[in-house]
Amino acid sequence: MRSYLTLAVFxxxxxxxxxxxxxxxxxxxxxxxxxxxxxxxxxWVFGPVWTVLYVVIAIAxxxxxxxxxxxxxxxxxxxxLALNFAWSPVFFGAQxxxxxxxxxxxxxxxxxxxxxxxxxxxxxAAGLFVPYALWVAFATLLNAxxxxxx
Numbered sequence: 143m144r145s146y147l148t149l150a151v152f153x154x155x156x157x158x159x160x161x162x163x164x165x166x167x168x169x170x171x172x173x174x175x176x177x178x179x180x181x182x183x184x185x186w187v188f189g190p191v192w193t194v195l196y197v198v199i200a201i202a203x204x205x206x207x208x209x210x211x212x213x214x215x216x217x218x219x220x221x222x223l224a225l226n227f228a229w230s231p232v233f234f235g236a237q238x239x240x241x242x243x244x245x246x247x248x249x250x251x252x253x254x255x256x257x258x259x260x261x262x263x264x265x266x267a268a269g270l271f272v273p274y275a276l277w278v279a280f281a282t283l284l285n286a287x288x289x290x291x292x
Contacts, residue, residue, distance in 0.1 A: 149204045156200035156223065160192060163227055167234040176239075177291040182284060195274050199223065202267040206260065215263070218256040225249040233285070239292065243285045250278045 169185060203219045210216060225248050233242035253275045260268040 152200040152204040160196040167230040179287040202270040222252040
């Protein structure tokens, strides 16, 4: 029972935190005025994608927490979450796409390191991060394109 309570805490922190940050840093007129690449998805795509990703991020973190709360994998998980939560306030809040690009590059690297670190010890946690890493790679390309176009 305690394990499921821990999972609930992970879900509330990750999903709740991600949604709260997204709500506080809505794109707004500044983002609408930016030149964007042709492959930029419509704005409505981001909310559902990030919600699903936050659920899998939480589950992966919970699985690692259950086995090794102080190990390298958990430290990588915490680092990626901090970077993830920092991106929107920098990109949308501070309107600093170049600085946000540096954050998302670090996020992508940390996410890939997490997958590499957990692959042999918890393949499910590693596998849950694969779609996340792919989305962050796409978001990195999108962020870089916005920097170049503006």
